[in-house]
Amino acid sequence: QVQLVESGGGLVQAGGSLRLSCVVSGRTFSWYGMGWFRQAPGKEREFVAAITSSGRSTSYADSVKGRFTISRDNAKNTVSLQMNSLKPEDTANYYCAATTRALTGLDSEYDYWGQGTQVTVSS
Numbered sequence: 001q002v003q004l005v006e007s008g009g010g011l012v013q014a015g016g017s018l019r020l021s022c023v024v025s026g027r028t029f030s031w032y033g034m035g036w037f038r039q040a041p042g043k044e045r046e047f048v049a050a051i052t053s054s055g056r057s058t059s060y061a062d063s064v065k066g067r068f069t070i071s072r073d074n075a076k077n078t079v080s081l082q083m084n085s086l087k088p089e090d091t092a093n094y095y096c097a098a099t100t101r102a103l104t105g106l107d108s109e110y111d112y113w114g115q116g117t118q119v120t121v122s123s
Contacts, residue, residue: 009117022096038092047105
């Protein structure tokens, strides 16, 4: 079993930054590709960013490209999401997830999920 615990969410003004972290335990972290998703109230969960198990390749949703950066530290079993130039429309509950598949933005292809961390961006 794999456990994922997110942290780093909070309230920030538009234009500000936050860094989310996700610590993974239970299995060998470097086996898994990792992703970040988000879900706003009344909306479906959407893909934000993904990174391969090695960390060499990344993928981003168009809405966050150039503003968000996903990274991982396999020695610390941690994946992070640096979020800059935040906008009110970035407000959502952010989830990290683990997959055994290649770089993917499909939530159905992720096997393990964290509980989420809330990000609120005020205008």
